[in-house]
Amino acid sequence: MSQNLWSQVDRYFADQLHPEDAALAAVLASCEANHLPPISVAPNQGRLLQLLALACGARRILEVGTLAGYSTICMARALPAGGKLISLEIDPRHAGIALENVGRAGLADKVEIRLGRALDLLPGLAGEGPFDLVFIDADKTSNPEYFAWAVKLSRPGTIIVIDNVVREGKVIDAHSKDQSVQGVRRLTAAVAAEKRVRATTLQTVGSKGYDGLIIAMVLPS
Numbered sequence: 001m002s003q004n005l006w007s008q009v010d011r012y013f014a015d016q017l018h019p020e021d022a023a024l025a026a027v028l029a030s031c032e033a034n035h036l037p038p039i040s041v042a043p044n045q046g047r048l049l050q051l052l053a054l055a056c057g058a059r060r061i062l063e064v065g066t067l068a069g070y071s072t073i074c075m076a077r078a079l080p081a082g083g084k085l086i087s088l089e090i091d092p093r094h095a096g097i098a099l100e101n102v103g104r105a106g107l108a109d110k111v112e113i114r115l116g117r118a119l120d121l122l123p124g125l126a127g128e129g130p131f132d133l134v135f136i137d138a139d140k141t142s143n144p145e146y147f148a149w150a151v152k153l154s155r156p157g158t159i160i161v162i163d164n165v166v167r168e169g170k171v172i173d174a175h176s177k178d179q180s181v182q183g184v185r186r187l188t189a190a191v192a193a194e195k196r197v198r199a200t201t202l203q204t205v206g207s208k209g210y211d212g213l214i215i216a217m218v219l220p221s
């Protein structure tokens with residue numbers, strides 16, 4: 001089994017089920033041109049986020065970690081007229097590039113990118129929730145706090161997705177010195193302890209290597 005095969009299989013399905021479109025291709029091109037890291041969600045992961053948004057009839061979506069707006073665009077495309085996605089981003093350069101990409105995708109009226117440390121911005125979102133879908137994909141060390149905020153800003157039925165929780169399997173090393181790994185481990189403990197949600201993890205292989213997602217749903221009260 002190899003990265004090359006995983007990428008080819010991703011491409012085999014993506015070419016048929018969600019062929020690359022101009023707006024998403026432009027996002028990836030903007031990442032390359034501006035030397036942003038190649039860590040946008042993969043095309044099939046973006047499509048999964050979009051399907052989850054559609055499945056829960058999302059009208060309000062919250063994202064933590066915008067980068068160039070790839071996942072932002074995937075999710076915002078599921079919003080009905082009047083729907084809104086708020087994405088939090090600490091890096092002004094990323095936010096500027098994302099804003100341009102969102103505009104090019106024709107989603108400027110549905111997407112708001114807020115600049116700042118997510119932990120500083122989240123308390124100010126109380127009046128704008130509850131959110132129907134939350135995607136957590138920023139610095140991994142703050143994952144437990146982001147999850148706590150996601151639950152606070154949720155309603156019964158809200159779906160919470162957290163990216164990059166497997167980290168090539170390093171997640172199982174309790175003694176890892178990698179702060180991202182420890183962030184995921186504390187997150188997992190927090191999800192497990194949160195009685196208001198039911199959750200599972202999906203390991204993924206594909207064009208982005210070996211990683212995974214936690215998917216949680218806030219239960220009816």
Ligand code: SAH
Nearest residue numbers: 040041065067070071089090117118138139
């Ligand atoms: N969700 C994007 C990828 C996000 S990459 C996609 O799949 O297309 C992670 C992003 O989180 C980076 O742009 C980084 O600048 C941002 N970030 C890191 N720490 C942050 C923080 N404390 N608050 C807000 N954003 C943060």
Ligand code: DHB
Nearest residue numbers: 039040041137138163164
């Ligand atoms: C990293 C961050 C991501 O959001 C991602 O999807 C992949 C890798 C990282 O910081 O290594």
Ligand code: MG
Nearest residue numbers: 039137163164
């Ligand atoms: Mg990610």
